[in-house]
Amino acid sequence: MDKFTKVTGVATPLMRQNVDTDLIIRIERLVDNVTREGLGPYCFEQIRFKPDGSEDPDCIFNQEPYRDAPIILSRENFGCGSSREGAVWALKGMGIKTVIAPYFGDIFNNNCFQNGILPVALPIAEIEQIADEMKASPGNARVTVDLENCTVVSPTGRVIPFQVDARRQHAMLNGLDDIAQTMSAKDKIEAWQTADKTARPWVWL
Template identity: 45%
Template sequence: MDKFTKLTGIAAPMPLVNIDTDMIIPKQFLKTIKRTGLGVNLFDEMRFDREGNENPDFVLNKPAYRNAQILVAGDNFGCGSSREHAPWALLDFGIRCVISTSFADIFYNNCFKNGILPIALPQEDVDKLMDDAERGANAVVTVDLESQTITGPDGGSISFEVDEFKKHCLLNGLDDIGLTIENAASSIDAYEAKAGQERPWV
């Protein structure tokens, strides 16, 4: 998993509330168990019409936001079914950070396990960032996980809270497998050595 330390990128405004996981990645694209290749189908039913043509009014199809790395979204982002394909699709598209007033718990935790930083902020702070994001190509925002700050295009700064353990994992690029490997040399090896001394016949 890639580390998340500091991200400077275009923020795209998506003020819709209750964006669920089926909107993020529709069910017909869930046949794969690979984490890559889903970005082309991110928000598929909003990005494309039935003939597969781009919807020019959808924010991520607009030239200024095609390379957005940050989403500023409405309340209750990631609700619905608990599909891990949702953060996979966001990450494969290039989204590394989602900012909202609230997230569905399972989606929130899945983000951290896949290298995405979800940030929950009060409505007034999200409103400020939404206004920044509506500046198009000038909507450059910096998210600094180490200092837990978001800096807007005008230099204004907003602080955010994040669980210390989840922060540690993102800063060091540790998913569940990475955590196991990190602990192997200490806890696991120590346990096995002790067990070998206490039960040499095993």
Template identity: 55%
Template sequence: MDKFTQLKAIAAPLLRENVDTDIIVRIERLVGATFRNELGRYAFEAWRLRPDGTEDPDFVLNREPYRSAQILLALDNFGCGSSREGAVWALKQRGFRAVLAPSFGDIFFNNCYQNGVLPVIMPNSAVQALARQVEADPGRKLVTVDLVRQVVVAPDGGETAFAIDRLRREALLDGLDDIGLTLKRESEIAAFQAQDRARRRWIWAVETGR
């Protein structure tokens, strides 16, 4: 998995609530998709493109300098809805490595960590304040997301600390893969299953037929 330590980049304000994963990437772009690296161009297509296929100049990600943003500023419940991990792949391919929002869809939140994308939980007021600074001079006002120090640094130098679970932080900093970590616990899993087969025989009966 890609590591995440520190990122200083353009931040795009997408100040909407309840941005769902269907809007981040449409399902038909994922059906049978073999190459995850082709998904970036489909990110937010219902908002980026008008029905005739041309870009909507009013949409934030179609404006400079936000086309090359790597940080997304969002509101409550970002990534709600469908469990499709393609939403994270599409964001990442589009260049985003961090999303700052007051809350996230639970499944999307987990999916981010599986792909080296950092979801940062920040109060609504802090996200809005960041957006105001960025919008005042979008070309030069970069935002820093520092996972080592667990702070977001605003363009004016103001710092907001954020919390992150130790397990998730360490995995991102070291680029660790969950499967690799769990496979090391094979003996514990085997012991659990052996006990459980005796304790809950009824759950295991499906293994041997009806």
């Protein structure tokens, strides 16, 4: 997994509720022979592009200074819906490193941590204020998300703490591989399975 320590950059206010993973990446892009790394151009295509394929200038992702922003600000329930991990790969392909929202879809949240993208949960009032600070600046506003200290620094320098599971924080800071960690408990897994074959033999076909 990719490491994540700290990111500083422009934060795009995509201030809508229930941004679902269908909106982030259309399912056919995951059927077509597009590589994970190649999904960036299709991220949010339904709002970035008009039906004729041209850029929609009203979409914030097509406006300066947000075009190459590494941070998204959003409202409640970001990443709800389908379990498709392609949504995270597409965000990554678009250059997104972290998403700040009041809370996230549970499966999307897990998928982020598997790919070095940090989902940061903050109260909506804080997010709205960061969005206002971004919009009020002439384009030089920057937000910092620091995983080591678990803080977000707003464009005006306000330091806002956030919480993250200690286990996930450690894994992300060090880029740890989940499977390798689990494999180190192989003996325990086998012992559990041996006992279970006696206790619940009907499960073992």
